[in-house]
Amino acid sequence: MEAASSEAKARRRHHQFVLVHGMCHGAWCWYKAATALRRAGHAVTAPDMAGCGAHPARVDEVRSFEDYSRPLLDAMAALPEGERVVLVAHSHGGYSVALAVERFPEKVAAAVFVTASMPAVGRPMAATSDELLAFVGPDFFLDSKELEQENPEIKGKPFIFGPNFMAQRLYHLSPPEDLTLGLMLIRPANTFTTNNTDEVVMRDEKLVTEERYGSARRVFVVVEEDRGIPAEFQRRMVAQSPGVEMEEIAGADHMVMLSQPQELVELLASSEPEARRRHHFVLVHGRCHGAWCWYKAATALLRAGHRATALDMAGCGAHPARLADVRSFEEYSRPLLDAVAALPEGERVVLVAHSHGGYSVALAAERFPEKVAAAVFVTASMPAVGRPMAVTSDKLLAFVGPDFFLDSKELEQENPEIKGKPFIFGPNSMTQRLYHLSPPEDLTLGLMLIRPANTFTTNNPDEVTMRDAKLLTEERYGSARRVFVVVEEDRGIPAEFQRRMVAQSPGVEVEEISGADHMVMLSRPQELVELLVRIANKCTSN
Template structure:
């Protein structure tokens, strides 16, 4: 009986949040492995991404972009906690969800993800990354025409050379197809009061990916340095798309993190 109860206690719910120009589909290996291990895995499409029905020019703000995650968090039964897992640009949406629903988060895991610091605007992290990698970093990626005049900025699409050289150099080539993304709202992204101690008090774990060419490991550690108290794990032999290049190792880290959160 006791063993059965312990086994039940160690079944976790993971919410998986994709990065820029991707969708829930990129988690298919990791989500399958989590489910096979007896856990619940919910991979979400942010608004305007993947199979989400919204068009890019329907998504006016960063909050609207993150709405699928915020709605999923709001719908959780009372007392249930989830492990939020962010990849790349998805770190901003996860930070917003942790800020809004800290009591529903067992842990927030940033897989080579943008991790904002308490008291700093989220855009500061993006600005610093762009300065770190330089203007030619994105190779053949390009901005698209903005069809909605109410939205500042333009949609962005990753080019095939950027995808193969910076993101997927160790991953299977077949998932790398059409990528588009919505636009974060500048007012929200530059709000210094957006992420507070509500987000900062949650358990946060950063998974450093050494061979990542999309967010270099040196910059990953720089983000960690801005947030004292964040735990650090590492994956080797993976590229930026760790959930595709090293899915089983990533899943083992996620389950270990969830087990530790449960005590």
């Protein structure tokens, strides 16, 4: 049985990759990556688009983008029923891959855009090209040239990269011999985008649909040092396509398959598309808030095919309990503890804590470490092993000072059995400390939906769970994979204090999100979702 399982696993690890080159290039540019993939047991097809590489057509015979992409479309059409491939696009090849996905979504396990043009659903593919040209400016292409068009039936002129452009923009980190090879093998190409309003496929705003292209698993590989498609523009394309996963490769130029071939191959082959496709995220809100604050992130996760469970802690959000009914931190965290306890045997979830929700997640990780794939603390209170959880809260209060919470208020406690007073954020505190970079409508939503909360930390020495120095153990909570997401612009839990918490917990991984306020899931939802998926993917591949 074990041998059969290993054999099945080995079979699953072998994929079929279809590698699609960029403008003026050909299948030849994949020679390193194709060799490495085949050596690892994968099947590889690297077609020349029409008029490129060793393809027999001349540039004046390739009359449309449909003609140009025909080798890829024919290869997809010829796949046996039930066979699914991983399409890998580079640069301009993203348009051909998008067209193939739209035509044959049932044959695509994943579409990977390696610093490639990635069109958005419901927009003409040419719009992406037009936006890139506007972004880089008219002098970007240096000594590249437009040539005379020999076929009067084709609008627009053929284009070929110049030696300086290739050396400075595309191959600046690649081995010199690969630049030489490129200079020997590039061929002119029609773009079918600029100055060609009659191009049917590229200008059709109804071409790429949510039901077909949008339903495919798409992964974008960002290359920070790319000078051909700048990283900022790469991320713009990702932002225009909610649900797209994002990976990164460092130390590569535009010709990733030549400058960092092994890293690219490892990324492509690192995990099975089906296995990486779905994760279960449990989203835990902070003080006075509720599951509602995850509405953007939960939607994006669900759209990408993941499970997202956003819970109201007791007495929060739409939870039916009244504040006076929630007598302890254990009771407050009960919805999370019950949800994790109810998970089927063998299922592991990614717990995501925000702000005060870190304490509940820490408690759940201690109680059910075998059910936690990772605990992600998004600018959240992250207690340390061997110390009472309340110590983290006490230290934060000492760090920010007594005037930090502005117009927030302590309310009268209606239940004499609960020590300490309920707390609620004030409008100024929310505006200035928590939501200062979030859309105004999310601040309005927050002001409408927050509820008072018992803290169970300050002025409450009898709180058993929060004050227990032996609660969090190295063997259970400490053994879970923990990731802390630092938010530099956070005014609710200052970045310096975030890093102090990390320093007190050796082994915790650190990620960062920029341009967000304390309410990261509202001010930077897409960036957060992409990060969460990357973290989850690493969990399942380890």
